[in-house]
Each structure stands twice: as structure tokens, then as C-alpha cells.
Amino acid sequence: xKLQKNTQLALYSVLEFAARPGELVSAAEVxxxxxxxxxxxxxxxxxxxxAGIVESVRGVGGGYRFVANARRLxxxxxxxxxxxxxxxxxxxxxxxxxxxxALRQVLAEIDQMTGATLGxxxxxxxxxxxxxx
Amino acid sequence: MxxxxxxxxxxxxxxxxxxxxxxxxxxxxxxxxxTVTGLHKADYWQRVYxxxxxxxxxxRHFLVAVAGARVVGFMIGEVRDWEFGSPxxxxxxxxxxxxxxxxxxxxxxLLGAMRERFERVGVRTLRTMLASDxxxxxxxxxxxxxxxxxxxxxxxxxxxxx
Numbered sequence: 001x002k003l004q005k006n007t008q009l010a011l012y013s014v015l016e017f018a019a020r021p022g023e024l025v026s027a028a029e030v031x032x033x034x035x036x037x038x039x040x041x042x043x044x045x046x047x048x049x050x051a052g053i054v055e056s057v058r059g060v061g062g063g064y065r066f067v068a069n070a071r072r073l074x075x076x077x078x079x080x081x082x083x084x085x086x087x088x089x090x091x092x093x094x095x096x097x098x099x100x101x102a103l104r105q106v107l108a109e110i111d112q113m114t115g116a117t118l119g120x121x122x123x124x125x126x127x128x129x130x131x132x133x
Numbered sequence: 134m135x136x137x138x139x140x141x142x143x144x145x146x147x148x149x150x151x152x153x154x155x156x157x158x159x160x161x162x163x164x165x166x167x168t169v170t171g172l173h174k175a176d177y178w179q180r181v182y183x184x185x186x187x188x189x190x191x192x193r194h195f196l197v198a199v200a201g202a203r204v205v206g207f208m209i210g211e212v213r214d215w216e217f218g219s220p221x222x223x224x225x226x227x228x229x230x231x232x233x234x235x236x237x238x239x240x241x242x243l244l245g246a247m248r249e250r251f252e253r254v255g256v257r258t259l260r261t262m263l264a265s266d267x268x269x270x271x272x273x274x275x276x277x278x279x280x281x282x283x284x285x286x287x288x289x290x291x292x293x294x295x
Contacts, residue, residue, distance in 0.1 A: 112265060120271030
């Protein structure tokens with residue numbers, strides 16, 4: 001599985017903010033750390049804000065802070081803000097050939113395991129796996 | 134917003150202790166299981182207690198977490214040898230925590246106690262098997278450091294659904 005660049009950036013940002021609960025972190029700091037432009041990151045952070053995962057505070061000393069529950073928010077929750085992980089056509093699609101149905105069945109198995117894995121790893125667990133440097 | 138536990142509420146909660154289950158715990162275990170699963174399985178739990186509660190011989194464990202005088206959780210596990218070509222490993226196959234006592238470290242204490250018991254008999258791997266559509270319990274075991282292992286569960290439907 002390969003995540004889109006924006007999705008990866010969103011996950012890194014969420015981990016940065018969640019590692020410093022209550023603290024306002026500037027977009028420029030996160031952008032600099034991951035070698036991205038602040039302009040590019042702003043779009044990602046805007047989506048995270050709309051999803052209720054972070055909130056933005058404008059003005060001098062402003063920035064972003066994590067406002068979700070790190071013990072409940074999962075990688076899948078964040079990924080779904082940016083990507084559609086819903087399965088493709090059903091394996092039982094009557095218009096498909098037997099080979100197509102068989103292949104879809106295998107891919108659906110993989111999707112199921114991917115979803116279960118991403119949906120079981122919370123931001124709190126990620127922070128334990130990769131404590132901030 | 135993240136919930137913050139106040140110092141007052143922390144002080145009010147009785148300390149949780151983990152110990153081997155006793156016969157007198159069974160009514161509370163049965164009630165807790167029924168609360169979580171919706172099924173009252175008294176006969177099943179009597180059998181489980183006979184097998185894991187009194188005849189474990191250091192290889193089978195039926196643990197309860199007790200807060201004050203109340204059972205707030207339980208865990209069952211056993212050491213299995215050479216199944217699936219695997220050296221002895223500790224399997225955890227049942228865990229429940231009272232919904233009112235969750236997010237307070239009860240599950241972690243139960244798993245820690247089970248791990249200690251497995252380690253005492255030389256076990257170096259702890260395993261469990263979980264429903265892929267139960268993110269709550271999957272998240273708990275993930276938070277405790279469990280990862281995908283070298284075994285992959287497979288199954289086959291061999292009859293019509295009940």
C-alpha cells in the first residue's frame with residue numbers, strides 16, 4: 001500500500017501536534033522538519049482542521065494544536081480524510097468474469113486486513129512506537 | 134477535546150489488583166461477560182473455571198482484576214506447545230473489562246500479569262487472535278506492543294450460517 005504525499009504529510013503533522021498536547025505548533029516548523037513548503041502544508045492542515053483533528057489559532061504566537069483524542073483517533077481516521085479506501089467492485093459482481101471475481105476476492109481480503117490494521121493503530125500507539133526526537 | 138482526569142476522581146478510584154480467579158468470582162465474571170456479549174453462559178464459565186481456574190498447573194491462567202471488592206475485568210490464557218510448528222508460546226484468548234472501568238489501565242494490568250506468568254515458565258512469545266471488525270480490542274492489543282506475527286489465520290465456511 002502506498003499513501004499519497006498529502007496523506008503522509010497529514011500523518012506526520014498529526015503526530016507532531018499530538019506529541020505536544022495543548023501546545024501551539026507553527027505550520028512553518030512542521031513544514032521545515034519534513035522538507036515541505038508551508039503553502040503546501042497549509043492545505044493539508046486546513047483539511048485536518050475541518051475534520052476536527054486540529055484547530056488553528058491565528059495571530060502572533062498562533063499555530064495549530066491537536067484537539068482529537070489520541071487514544072481513539074486511528075491512522076485510518078486520518079487517512080480517510082484524504083483518501084477513499086472503500087473497496088472496488090464486489091467479488092460477486094455478476095458482470096465480471098470468473099477470473100475477475102477471483103482476483104477481486106483476493107484484493108478484498110487484502111483491503112480488509114489493511115483496514116483492520118490501520119484502524120487498530122491509534123495516534124497514542126504511534127507516539128509510543130516513534131517517540132518525538 | 135481530550136478528557137482530563139481530575140485529581141479528585143483519580144483519588145476516588147480504588148486500586149486495581151490482579152489475582153487468580155476464585156470460584157466466588159464466577160457470578161461477577163458471568164455477569165460481566167453477559168454485559169459485554171449479551172449472552173449469559175453460566176455452564177461455559179463453570180467449565181472454564183474447572184480447566185483454567187483450578188487445574189492450570191502453571192500453564193493455564195484465569196485472572197481477574199479486582200477494584201475494591203468488585204471484579205472489573207478478567208483474562209484467560211494458556212501456554213501451548215508446538216501448535217502450528219511453534220515453540221511454546223502464551224495464548225491469550227479471552228479478555229473483558231467492565232465498560233465503567235475502561236481507560237484506567239485495567240487491561241494493561243491484566244496483560245502484564247499474564248505476561249509475567251508466561252515468562253516464569255520460559256515462554257518468549259505472547260499471541261492472541263482477534264476479530265478484524267473489532268477495532269476497540271485490536272487497538273488495545275496494539276497499544277500493548279503486539280504486532281502481526283508469522284501466523285496467518287485462515288478459515289473456510291463449511292456449512293450454512295446458523
